[in-house]
Amino acid sequence: MxxxxxxxxxxxxxxxxxxxxxxxxxxxxxxxxxxxxxxxxVFPRRAMxxxxxxxxxxxxxxxxxxxxxxxxxxxxxxxxxxxxxxTMMSLRRxxxxxxxxxxxxxxxxxxxxxxxxxxxxxxxxxxAGFLLAGFYLGGGDIGVYNGENAFLPAxxxxxxxxxxxxxxxxxxxxxxxxxxxxxxxxxxxxxxxxGKNPYTRWAVGAYLRRLWVLPAHFVTQMRYAKCDRKxxxxxxxxxxxxxxxMLVLIMFFLGYMASxxxxxxxxxxxxxxxxxxxxxxxxxAMRGRMLKTETxxxxxxxxxxxxxxLLVIVAGTGILQFGLHRAGADAAANVAYVVHLMGVVPMLAxxxxxxxxSHLAYRPLAMYFADVRADVETxxxxxxxxxxIGAAQTA
Amino acid sequence: MKTxxxxxxxxxxxxxxxxxxxxxxxxxxxxxxxxxxxxxVLPKLDTTALADELRREGLERLVIAGDSPGFFKxxxxxxxxxxxxxxxxxxxxxxxxxxxxxxxxxxxxxxxxACAVLGVPYALAAVPDTTAVGPxxxxxxxxxxxxxxxxxxxxxxxxxxxxxRAGTIGGHMAMFDKTFPTLDCAACILTPKMVAVGQHESIDxxxxxxxxxxxxxxxxxxxxxxxxxRRVDADAxxxxxxxxxxxxxxxxxxxxxxxxxxxxxxxPFPQAVPNAYLIDESACTYVQSDGKKCGVCAxxxxxxxxxxxxxxxxVELEVGNIVLATGYDVYDATKIERYGYGxxxxxxxxxxxxxxxxASGPTGGKIVCKTKRxxxxxxxDEWVFDAAEGQAxxxxxxxxxxxxxDANHNxxxxxxxxxxxxxxxxxxxxxxxxxxxxxxxxxxxxxxxGYEEFADRIKAEGxxxxxxxxxxxxxxxxxxxxxxxxxxxxxxxEFPVDMVLLAVGLVPAHGTDDLARMLSLPTDExxxxxxxxxxxxxxxxxxGISVAGACQAPKxxxxxxxxxxxVAAGVLKSIxxxxxxxxxxxxxxxxxEARAASxxxx
Numbered sequence: 001m002x003x004x005x006x007x008x009x010x011x012x013x014x015x016x017x018x019x020x021x022x023x024x025x026x027x028x029x030x031x032x033x034x035x036x037x038x039x040x041x042v043f044p045r046r047a048m049x050x051x052x053x054x055x056x057x058x059x060x061x062x063x064x065x066x067x068x069x070x071x072x073x074x075x076x077x078x079x080x081x082x083x084x085x086x087t088m089m090s091l092r093r094x095x096x097x098x099x100x101x102x103x104x105x106x107x108x109x110x111x112x113x114x115x116x117x118x119x120x121x122x123x124x125x126x127x128a129g130f131l132l133a134g135f136y137l138g139g140g141d142i143g144v145y146n147g148e149n150a151f152l153p154a155x156x157x158x159x160x161x162x163x164x165x166x167x168x169x170x171x172x173x174x175x176x177x178x179x180x181x182x183x184x185x186x187x188x189x190x191x192x193x194x195g196k197n198p199y200t201r202w203a204v205g206a207y208l209r210r211l212w213v214l215p216a217h218f219v220t221q222m223r224y225a226k227c228d229r230k231x232x233x234x235x236x237x238x239x240x241x242x243x244x245x246m247l248v249l250i251m252f253f254l255g256y257m258a259s260x261x262x263x264x265x266x267x268x269x270x271x272x273x274x275x276x277x278x279x280x281x282x283x284x285a286m287r288g289r290m291l292k293t294e295t296x297x298x299x300x301x302x303x304x305x306x307x308x309x310l311l312v313i314v315a316g317t318g319i320l321q322f323g324l325h326r327a328g329a330d331a332a333a334n335v336a337y338v339v340h341l342m343g344v345v346p347m348l349a350x351x352x353x354x355x356x357x358s359h360l361a362y363r364p365l366a367m368y369f370a371d372v373r374a375d376v377e378t379x380x381x382x383x384x385x386x387x388x389i390g391a392a393q394t395a
Numbered sequence: 396m397k398t399x400x401x402x403x404x405x406x407x408x409x410x411x412x413x414x415x416x417x418x419x420x421x422x423x424x425x426x427x428x429x430x431x432x433x434x435x436v437l438p439k440l441d442t443t444a445l446a447d448e449l450r451r452e453g454l455e456r457l458v459i460a461g462d463s464p465g466f467f468k469x470x471x472x473x474x475x476x477x478x479x480x481x482x483x484x485x486x487x488x489x490x491x492x493x494x495x496x497x498x499x500x501x502x503x504x505x506x507x508x509a510c511a512v513l514g515v516p517y518a519l520a521a522v523p524d525t526t527a528v529g530p531x532x533x534x535x536x537x538x539x540x541x542x543x544x545x546x547x548x549x550x551x552x553x554x555x556x557x558x559x560r561a562g563t564i565g566g567h568m569a570m571f572d573k574t575f576p577t578l579d580c581a582a583c584i585l586t587p588k589m590v591a592v593g594q595h596e597s598i599d600x601x602x603x604x605x606x607x608x609x610x611x612x613x614x615x616x617x618x619x620x621x622x623x624x625r626r627v628d629a630d631a632x633x634x635x636x637x638x639x640x641x642x643x644x645x646x647x648x649x650x651x652x653x654x655x656x657x658x659x660x661x662x663p664f665p666q667a668v669p670n671a672y673l674i675d676e677s678a679c680t681y682v683q684s685d686g687k688k689c690g691v692c693a694x695x696x697x698x699x700x701x702x703x704x705x706x707x708x709x710v711e712l713e714v715g716n717i718v719l720a721t722g723y724d725v726y727d728a729t730k731i732e733r734y735g736y737g738x739x740x741x742x743x744x745x746x747x748x749x750x751x752x753x754a755s756g757p758t759g760g761k762i763v764c765k766t767k768r769x770x771x772x773x774x775x776d777e778w779v780f781d782a783a784e785g786q787a788x789x790x791x792x793x794x795x796x797x798x799x800x801d802a803n804h805n806x807x808x809x810x811x812x813x814x815x816x817x818x819x820x821x822x823x824x825x826x827x828x829x830x831x832x833x834x835x836x837x838x839x840x841x842x843x844x845g846y847e848e849f850a851d852r853i854k855a856e857g858x859x860x861x862x863x864x865x866x867x868x869x870x871x872x873x874x875x876x877x878x879x880x881x882x883x884x885x886x887x888x889e890f891p892v893d894m895v896l897l898a899v900g901l902v903p904a905h906g907t908d909d910l911a912r913m914l915s916l917p918t919d920e921x922x923x924x925x926x927x928x929x930x931x932x933x934x935x936x937x938x939g940i941s942v943a944g945a946c947q948a949p950k951x952x953x954x955x956x957x958x959x960x961x962v963a964a965g966v967l968k969s970i971x972x973x974x975x976x977x978x979x980x981x982x983x984x985x986x987x988e989a990r991a992a993s994x995x996x997x
Contacts, residue, residue, distance in 0.1 A: 027837045028880030032866030042885050079801035
């Protein structure tokens with residue numbers, strides 16, 4: 001089957017942050033340097049070639065960009081300054097936009113103004129919504145942080161599941177929306193990368209056998225540790241674990257989180273540690289991007305900055321309301337809480353399904369799919385070897 | 396003729412070389428110029444809008460000025476045709492073509508633009524006056540380029556002063572085993588020429604000498620040459636080796652590229668011209684101890700021709716022409732750590748292998764891997780070539796483009812490496828038919844007469860040519876491994892090999908920048924700039940100074956020899972007529988304008 005080439009593909013990708021792809025002269029240095037590349041999965045040069053040739057459909061079904069952690073060794077050694085690492089990064093953005101059926105992702109990545117406007121609108125709506133809810137639906141007393149007549153009550157829960165109204169219920173509604181969008185995009189990703197191919201579509205055994213890959217990579221990002229430089233992995237891991245901790249705390253222990261004013265060490269210690277982790281890693285990353293300390297920080301897309309800024313705001317206001325409440329300034333704590341929610345909602349509703357944070361789903365999925373693909377290929381090769389020569393032709 | 400000037404840049408050159416703003420305001424004051432537009436870098440040209448403007452302003456001539464204005468010509472030609480004008484009146488003022496670089500850039504660009512506006516070729520307008528030329532010629536560097544030029548000029552009966560930094564003439568070609576693509580013996584071609592130089596009555600050969608200072612003007616340069624103390628009378632020495640046998644100091648041999656040793660008193664190689672010993676003062680115990688220690692060689696010399704206390708001597712020459720033939724050095728492979736040169740023992744540079752495979756080299760031409768040996772003097776293990784004990788490599792890999800075509804090292808192609816790498820593969824296969832030989836290349840540049848056929852022949856001999864550059868050379872359990880991507884099969888490959896040859900690129904010889912400063916000559920990426928790559932490939936901006944061989948740019952032997960002969964022709968022309976062109980570098984903008992205006996009237 002002939003492949004339709006899209007000669008404008010490189011130009012299109014430039015909108016997603018690609019640099020100098022056409023400079024590449026295919027020496028293969030990047031692929032051979034890459035700690036993740038091996039066997040049949042040889043990248044990033046393959047992606048560079050596919051881009052230069054405009055092979056849109058090949059890239060569309062490619063898992064390579066998600067297998068790259070952008071340690072930057074390829075770009076450092078590139079004899080043409082063709083920035084293969086940044087190409088992989090921009091391909092991830094491009095793929096995110098391709099997986100997203102709503103078109104929002106494409107809009108955000110191609111225009112930072114839209115993304116910023118959407119974040120601001122979402123933040124304002126959230127703020128207005130919670131103020132309304134606080135004043136008219138809840139206790140209406142801004143001077144009360146928790147307990148009876150709280151301005152924004154956490155709500156009752158049963159084993160972490162919300163049973164009454166309150167912020168906790170809102171969290172779960174937001175989570176459902178998020179899972180719907182991200183989930184449907186993940187299904188599209190599966191279809192593009194695995195579903196279209198009948199061999200990988202029905203390889204149920206391989207899918208089951210490799211299922212462990214998904215949580216393993218999600219929690220440890222162990223592949224990242226294969227880079228020569230370990231620090232980026234460590235930073236990423238701390239950020240990810242802090243975020244995960246926070247997520248669990250908020251989804252299941254919101255009532256404990258809001259308790260007080262005395263500190264409940266059983267729960268709050270995790271919150272404090274996670275906040276410290278989040279703040280330290282995001283500030284480290286922001287400093288790196290500002291000073292361009294590492295190869296992967298040389299080119300920052302606007303979406304990178306929005307992501308980091310939101311995280312800092314969320315983590316900062318989170319710990320602020322915690323502190324204010326403990327200090328007895330409940331009114332100020334409530335204001336901080338509203339600001340906190342104004343950061344949380346755009347972050348979860350916009351960044352996770354449509355922007356940079358979607359990689360928390362796509363990357364482990366891609367690794368899982370890549371392993372399934374490898375299994376299917378091995379099985380196919382075995383089958384071919386077992387067949388008598390000429391059988392394929394006669395059949 | 397109403398003229399419009401459009402400044403368009405491609406932005407690929409040196410951004411600080413030319414002040415485009417100054418050129419634009421200069422253009423406004425030129426006669427007949429009605430419109431000046433600075434369109435910036437890589438403008439998006441709208442042909443119809445341009446045509447409208449041409450019609451509105453009634454422009455009859457268009458000048459596109461910029462670093463590479465030809466890039467934009469099609470749009471302007473179309474606009475001119477649309478506007479009903481004469482498309483032949485779209486003229487280019489190409490700054491880069493006429494070498495407007497940092498320093499003289501803006502003034503040169505103005506001159507180029509003035510000529511284009513007047514419709515006169517810059518090359519015709521920017522011609523300096525002639526000056527009287529003296530009969531003698533100085534040639535700096537006695538590699539194959541210097542030797543060839545010297546012989547051509549001297550054979551015509553004209554005096555040549557040939558200055559060489561090393562103790563012998565011959566340069567790099569004397570080190571080579573074979574030449575590509577004919578696989579001729581390099582020494583068999585070069586040594587007769589070297590001997591001819593040594594015996595020529597019109598050639599004043601000054602080896603172990605360096606040019607200290609050049610003053611004067613084109614056609615009459617005053618040159619100071621420092622003849623470094625050789626400490627051996629080259630005329631009296633009969634190369635009996637008595638001094639070398641008693642000398643206690645051992646240092647790495649330059650001629651063998653450090654894979655063998657020589658004494659402090661040494662002859663670079665047996666066929667050296669002059670065929671005489673010299674003393675390396677930086678190694679000699681006597682010189683270093685101010686005459687307090689050693690000195691045995693002078694006592695042992697049967698001809699009593701060693702004068703250990705000899706001092707440097709300054710010679711002054713008056714010459715009409717100067718030929719630069721200073722050649723190249725190879726790229727320092729230690730700068731590329733991932734290839735393991737200097738840490739993994741059997742990773743060799745091209746010149747080291749050249750000596751290893753040469754019949755006059757330390758192993759007598761036997762290709763062997765290095766042997767580990769304990770050095771009693773330094774009390775450390777060292778890896779040396781030993782013809783008797785060394786194992787023949789079972790597989791040899793040759794890595795192309797080492798330090799060349801690489802934004803992190805040298806961006807240019809060194810031109811000779813593909814071909815010499817193929818030659819190496821042949822030499823390995825010839826001497827070790829059982830050995831596997833791999834070439835790791837990016838693009839195979841077999842550009843000359845018979846070169847492509849040579850490449851085909853090497854492939855037919857069983858060398859594996861892998862398209863893809865090697866990323867890494869490393870050792871695991873004593874086995875050298877080489878990792879790269881095979882582009883054709885899109886697979887990562889790891890080959891176990893016993894020897895790796897690095898096809899190191901060429902860089903200007905050390906001291907080229909000093910010489911360029913002394914002569915106030917411009918350089919490109921360190922190489923001497925020629926006047927015009929197409930039309931004046933041997934002249935420079937300074938009158939009476941020309942370039943031959945690899946000091947201008949990486950070049951193989953046939954091209955070097957051809958250019959050296961071309962230089963000789965130019966030198967002889969100026970000597971025969973007694974007149975030569977003055978420096979173009981000194982031409983003022985007013986001179987160029989005046990000459991261009993006078994040419995328009997013709």
